[in-house]
Amino acid sequence: MATRPRRTDDSATVLRSLVAISRRGVADARIDETPLTMTEQSIVTAIAEQPGIRSIDIARMFRLNRSTVSRQLASLMRLGIVVEGDGDGGRGRPLTLTSAGSDAYRRTLATLQRIVDEHLAAWSDAEVARFAADLARFDRSSVAPRPGTTVNDPTHEVAQKEEGK
Numbered sequence: 721m722a723t724r725p726r727r728t729d730d731s732a733t734v735l736r737s738l739v740a741i742s743r744r745g746v747a748d749a750r751i752d753e754t755p756l757t758m759t760e761q762s763i764v765t766a767i768a769e770q771p772g773i774r775s776i777d778i779a780r781m782f783r784l785n786r787s788t789v790s791r792q793l794a795s796l797m798r799l800g801i802v803v804e805g806d807g808d809g810g811r812g813r814p815l816t817l818t819s820a821g822s823d824a825y826r827r828t829l830a831t832l833q834r835i836v837d838e839h840l841a842a843w844s845d846a847e848v849a850r851f852a853a854d855l856a857r858f859d860r861s862s863v864a865p866r867p868g869t870t871v872n873d874p875t876h877e878v879a880q881k882e883e884g885k
Contacts, residue, residue: 763782764825768821771815774814775815778815801820
């Protein structure tokens with residue numbers, strides 16, 4: 721039986737670790753007063769970081785079906801976390817967080833930051849800086865077009881805007 725190359729094993733470890741970290745982070749953040757799913761947390765973060773973003777932009781950003789985003793937004797509106805503004809017609813209505821939504825976002829972020837800080841407590845400043853740089857590089861590489869899409873694909877354009885390109 722042939723052994724898998726080291727890079728393949730390391731890549732698989734990266735994937736497993738990212739999935740585990742994400743799931744644990746969501747589970748830990750759900751302890752909060754406003755328990756949100758991973759998708760809801762992602763949407764709230766997008767709205768917090770880009771007030772006025774529209775549902776279509778969120779769908780493209782996270783590569784989600786628009787109906788999924790619509791269902792999640794309906795839930796967030798029922799919870800009093802998100803509101804729709806007046807639209808300019810055509811592309812949907814701008815979304816913003818309510819004060820309760822902003823509070824939920826800040827609490828979730830604080831919970832997640834505390835968890836990250838606890839995990840990194842034994843690391844040196846240089847190790848944390850290197851890890852942060854490597855994660856940022858990994859995240860930036862996700863703006864490349866997916867196989868079967870082009871640079872003109874709306875998903876790619878949204879990602880490029882986020883990167884300031």
